[in-house]
Amino acid sequence: MIFNSLAFLVFLPVVFTIYWLLKTGRIRAQNIVLLAASLYFYACWDWRFLFLLLFSICLDYYTGIKIDNSTSKRMRKTWMVISIGVNLGFLMVFKYYNFFIDSFKDALAAVGYHPNIQTLQLILPVGISFYTFHGLSYILDIYYKRIRSERNFIDYALFVSFFPLLVAGPIERATHLLPQIKKRRQFDYAKAIDGLRQMLWGFFKKVVIADNCALYVNDIFSNHSSYGTVSLILGAVLFAVQIYCDFSGYSDIALGTARLFGFELLRNFSFPYFSRNIAEFWRRWHISLSSWFRDYVYIPLGGSKGGILKKVRNTFVIFLVSGFWHGANWTFIIWGGLNAVYYLPSLLLSQNRKYTDIVAEHTLLPSLKELGHMALTFTLTTIAWIFFRADNLSQALEYLGGIFSFRQSETVTVSHLLYLLIGLFFITEWTGRKSNYALEHILQRWPRMARLTLYYLLIVLICWFAGEEQEFIYFQF
Amino acid sequence: MMKRFVYRVLIFMLPVLTLLLVMELYIRSLPNEYTAKKEYMDVHAPQVETLILGNSHALNGINPAYMDGHAYNLAFAGQTLKYDWELLQYYGDRLVHLRNIIIPISYFSLYNNLESNSTNKFRLKYYKINFGILREENILYNLEMVSVKFPKNISTIQQHLWGISPDKDSSGKREAYMGWSTRNYTVDDIEKEGKEKVAKHERYIRPGELASNIQYLSNIISFAEQHQCNLYFITTPHYASYYRNIGTGYFTGARHIMDSITSLPYSIPVRYIDLMEDSRFTKSDFVNSDHLSVSGAARLSSILNGLLREP
Numbered sequence: 001m002i003f004n005s006l007a008f009l010v011f012l013p014v015v016f017t018i019y020w021l022l023k024t025g026r027i028r029a030q031n032i033v034l035l036a037a038s039l040y041f042y043a044c045w046d047w048r049f050l051f052l053l054l055f056s057i058c059l060d061y062y063t064g065i066k067i068d069n070s071t072s073k074r075m076r077k078t079w080m081v082i083s084i085g086v087n088l089g090f091l092m093v094f095k096y097y098n099f100f101i102d103s104f105k106d107a108l109a110a111v112g113y114h115p116n117i118q119t120l121q122l123i124l125p126v127g128i129s130f131y132t133f134h135g136l137s138y139i140l141d142i143y144y145k146r147i148r149s150e151r152n153f154i155d156y157a158l159f160v161s162f163f164p165l166l167v168a169g170p171i172e173r174a175t176h177l178l179p180q181i182k183k184r185r186q187f188d189y190a191k192a193i194d195g196l197r198q199m200l201w202g203f204f205k206k207v208v209i210a211d212n213c214a215l216y217v218n219d220i221f222s223n224h225s226s227y228g229t230v231s232l233i234l235g236a237v238l239f240a241v242q243i244y245c246d247f248s249g250y251s252d253i254a255l256g257t258a259r260l261f262g263f264e265l266l267r268n269f270s271f272p273y274f275s276r277n278i279a280e281f282w283r284r285w286h287i288s289l290s291s292w293f294r295d296y297v298y299i300p301l302g303g304s305k306g307g308i309l310k311k312v313r314n315t316f317v318i319f320l321v322s323g324f325w326h327g328a329n330w331t332f333i334i335w336g337g338l339n340a341v342y343y344l345p346s347l348l349l350s351q352n353r354k355y356t357d358i359v360a361e362h363t364l365l366p367s368l369k370e371l372g373h374m375a376l377t378f379t380l381t382t383i384a385w386i387f388f389r390a391d392n393l394s395q396a397l398e399y400l401g402g403i404f405s406f407r408q409s410e411t412v413t414v415s416h417l418l419y420l421l422i423g424l425f426f427i428t429e430w431t432g433r434k435s436n437y438a439l440e441h442i443l444q445r446w447p448r449m450a451r452l453t454l455y456y457l458l459i460v461l462i463c464w465f466a467g468e469e470q471e472f473i474y475f476q477f
Numbered sequence: 478m479m480k481r482f483v484y485r486v487l488i489f490m491l492p493v494l495t496l497l498l499v500m501e502l503y504i505r506s507l508p509n510e511y512t513a514k515k516e517y518m519d520v521h522a523p524q525v526e527t528l529i530l531g532n533s534h535a536l537n538g539i540n541p542a543y544m545d546g547h548a549y550n551l552a553f554a555g556q557t558l559k560y561d562w563e564l565l566q567y568y569g570d571r572l573v574h575l576r577n578i579i580i581p582i583s584y585f586s587l588y589n590n591l592e593s594n595s596t597n598k599f600r601l602k603y604y605k606i607n608f609g610i611l612r613e614e615n616i617l618y619n620l621e622m623v624s625v626k627f628p629k630n631i632s633t634i635q636q637h638l639w640g641i642s643p644d645k646d647s648s649g650k651r652e653a654y655m656g657w658s659t660r661n662y663t664v665d666d667i668e669k670e671g672k673e674k675v676a677k678h679e680r681y682i683r684p685g686e687l688a689s690n691i692q693y694l695s696n697i698i699s700f701a702e703q704h705q706c707n708l709y710f711i712t713t714p715h716y717a718s719y720y721r722n723i724g725t726g727y728f729t730g731a732r733h734i735m736d737s738i739t740s741l742p743y744s745i746p747v748r749y750i751d752l753m754e755d756s757r758f759t760k761s762d763f764v765n766s767d768h769l770s771v772s773g774a775a776r777l778s779s780i781l782n783g784l785l786r787e788p
Contacts, residue, residue, distance in 0.1 A: 006623055020479050189478045196486070452489075459493055463627045 001044035003253045004206055004466070011041065016260055020187055027184055031154050034261065038163035042127070045167075049125040052090065057157045059086055060135040061150070067142045068149035080143040087132050087139075094122055095129065099328030127167035129325060133292060134160045138174040140296055147174055155181050162263070164254040168247075170268040170288035177263070185262035194440070195259030197455075201439045202252030204458050205245040208465045209425055212418050213242035220412055221389060224399045228409040232402045235412070239389045240382045241422055244273060247286070252437055266291075271433045273381075273426075274359050276373035278342040279352035281381060289325070293318050304347065315347055316340045326388070331396055335387040342380050358434055421461075497622050504621045504630060507637055511603040514551055514656055522571040525549045527785065529656070530561040531581035534713040538769040539579060541655035543778035545785065546576070550656030555597025557590055558693040563610045565700050577785055578701055579709045582735055582749070583767075584728035587690045588682045596677075599624035659774060664765040671718025671766030682727060694738060702744050709784065710735055710749045713777060714758040719766035728753075750784065752777070 001007050015037040022029045043050045063083035070076045092100075098119040108115055138159070141147045150156040159178050165171075220227055220235030227235070251268035258265045266288045275281035282290050294303075298318045304311050316337070323336020346352040359374070360366040366374065383400070390396035432438030443451050518525075527548035529539045532555055541548035551564060561580055565572075591601060602619045604610045621630060664670040694710075701708040712732075720728075735749040752758075757780075762773030769777055 017483075187479045187482070189482050192482050193485075455489070456493070463497075466627065 001041050003250065004203065012257065019261060031158050031181060034162065035154055035158045038161040038166060041163040042161065042166055045126050052125055053131060053161060056087060056131060056135055057160050059083060060139055061153055061156045064139060064142050064149040076143060080139055083139045084136060087135055091128060091132050094124055096328045130169050130171055131160050131166065133171045137292060137296060141174055150178060164257040165265055168250050170251060170254065170266045171292050172266060176266060180263050188262065191259050195256040197439055197443065198252045198437050199256035200455065200458055201437055202249040202256060203462050205249030205252065207462050208421060210242045210246035210249060212465060213238040216412060216414055217242055224402055226410050228407045228411055229403055229405065231412040232399060234414065236382050236386050240385050243385065267436060271429055273378055274374055274433055275377050276355045276359060276370060277346050277351065277377055278339065278380065279346040280355040281377055293322055297321060308348065311347055312344065315343055330393045331387045331390050334393065335384050338384045338387065500630060500634065501620060501622045504633055511607045515607045518551065518568060522568045523573050525572060526574050527577040528575060529579045530564060532556045532583060533768060534583050535581040537659050538713045538774050538777050539781060540657040540774045540778045543775055544782045548655065553600065555591055555594055555600050558586060558690050560591065560604060562693045562696050565697060567608050567610060572704065575704055575706045577707045577709065579711060579781065580697065582710045582712050582731065584723055584731055585678050585682055587731045587734060588684055588686055588727055590683060590686050593683055594681045659771050660764045660768060662764060667716055667763065667766055668718045671716055672722045674766050675719060675722040698743060698747055705745060707745060708747045712751045712753045713769065714752045714755045716763045716766040720753055
């Protein structure tokens with residue numbers, strides 16, 4: 001089941017009603033309802049992989065208790081290694097096995113040896129990268145004694161499988177979500193309305209902006225050799241818009257949905273395209289993943305402490321691993337590597353902690369300098385997105401080569417309506433950049449009639465552009 | 478608080494839901510090609526001598542006006558062998574004068590199903606609503622407002638209210654005669670369109686459907702034997718930009734299968750006629766790389782009529 005489907009529009013009110021009809025304070029019953037709904041939500045995609053999810057939950061639940069109960073450091077480490085090994089093992093088999101085999105075969109083929117090693121015909125279980133990382137953070141937090149293990153199986157299972165975040169995040173932490181699961185939840189009218197508003201904005205981003213950009217992006221990337229420089233640049237820029245609206249749209253729907261049930265999930269995006277350098281971009285893009293890698297990879301490696309070489313090494317490790325997390329393809333690794341290269345100047349010049357504030361916080365418009373910095377950051381990011389979007393490395397290189405060939409072949413014609421919608425979207429984002437999501441505070445200042453008109457306008461636009469259910473890009477990760 | 482929330486959300490959604498409901502009911506009340514053909518067949522099925530089934534290649538390509546006797550075109554865009562068989566069953570015993578059945582075999586016909594064809598999946602509901610035949614239980618494909626894009630629905634209503642076209646499913650049809658219809662456009666760049674069309678059709682190929690499609694073919698042959706009528710499977714002419722871009726595998730396979738099936742002994746004539754690359758058809762006979770124009774349909778129908786006359 002995906003958020004932008006009719007099935008979800010039926011599923012959500014049903015679960016919402018059952019959940020809140022239970023007497024406030026019956027936390028256990030509410031959690032059981034949410035867990036059952038989450039497992040059903042996942043099973044709608046492919047019920048066979050439910051067993052994999054349940055296995056992962058049981059494993060981490062059990063090993064978490066074992067780590068917590070162990071008095072010797074050796075035993076704690078053993079259980080931690082078992083849990084992480086098995087979790088990463090599943091991820092390796094389902095997501096990376098074929099990549100390693102193909103790369104190995106290619107390497108041997110380069111020296112003239114052609115081994116007959118079979119790849120596997122495996123379907124990638126949706127959300128495996130996300131729920132595996134939920135489990136890993138939980139186990140590592142217990143191992144490092146940041147939290148105690150969770151003894152209530154239902155609560156733990158719900159922490160991993162809570163349906164709004166199950167298939168594409170945000171990647172939650174036990175320290176943040178588990179206390180909310182255990183806490184008594186009361187219906188909060190203002191929060192619920194705000195949740196619906198954030199969902200509406202998320203649907204708009206996905207259905208109206210992202211899916212429409214996708215039509216042009218798919219065409220331009222598939223036929224890149226027949227398009228000229230202008231169209232190729234346009235294709236890359238539209239993909240930058242598409243992936244942002246697709247993924248942040250998903251996150252808005254997830255956060256809004258969770259709020260309907262009284263939960264606050266981690267924020268995943270904070271207007272990343274208004275960043276003034278790459279370091280700021282990475283503090284604002286896919287925040288739950290960036291902070292996960294920071295806490296569980298970068299800092300244990302030494303972070304930005306130590307000599308220059310160590311800093312450079314750690315930076316490359318975190319970006320390359322992050323790239324590889326996205327998919328088993330060299331394109332993602334290059335994408336990660338490119339971002340590491342972008343990031344290095346800020347790190348080496350100690351500028352990586354600059355720009356922790358909001359751009360043009362006290363003015364309506366940015367200064368020319370800020371605008372230049374934002375444009376440069378956006379350009380660099382967009383170049384990296386070409387690798388992210390391309391099917392393979394040669395396509396990415398041909399695409400980039402096409403841009404710099406300055407050829408004037410066929411030009412794609414993008415509808416004026418899409419330009420208008422993207423323009424209005426970014427104006428709204430800019431106006432609301434001090435909020436959690438663009439519409440949050442803008443609407444609070446508007447009179448009731450104006451608010452209602454905007455809501456109906458958004459609904460009409462969503463209905464207008466809705467068609468075949470388009471999956472979210474991050475479902476494939 | 479909870480009650481207030483539910484009440485307010487319902488009040489807010491009421492105009493939207495009401496509008497969608499009214500539009501749904503209104504569009505359902507409009508005549509379309511499915512209702513028109515059903516009305517015709519319900520009355521005239523006993524007189525029909527030649528029945529044309531299949532997808533848009535037959536719908537636009539075979540004009541009963543050029544055929545002897547009482548011929549009728551019961552083809553619909555995107556119709557697969559499964560629904561050809563279902564329609565034959567539906568009219569089964571009422572086709573008392575049936576002498577010929579014509580069914581197109583496109584290069585993807587043996588490897589697809591309507592349920593996974595994203596362009597035409599919305600048509601599933603018409604078989605259920607109009608003919609009462611199956612199958613799609615997913616509510617998504619039983620509602621006009623959900624299965625068809627909103628602008629298309631608006632345009633359908635506009636067209637009907639302004640009297641431009643009574644046919645909500647017209648997709649550019651200009652003429653209609655005995656179930657046949659044509660398209661009122663010609664593509665500008667047929668070379669490019671051919672390549673794109675093949676790529677589009679390839680996306681709908683499901684090799685796993687081969688066994689069930691062969692079963693439908695077998696059912697259709699049994700039906701023809703039971704009713705003692707001639708059965709013609711035909712691959713309609715395509716423009717070179719289409720067939721040059723087809724991957725050899727599937728169409729060669731389909732040709733081979735059709736040749737094998739039609740070479741078996743039956744109690745009635747069962748023929749497979751492959752006109753895919755027929756040189757009698759020129760560019761002016763096509764509106765696009767795989768659909769015939771008015772003149773192309775006239776040419777093909779005349780050729781077929783000649784074949785029907787053969788003993």
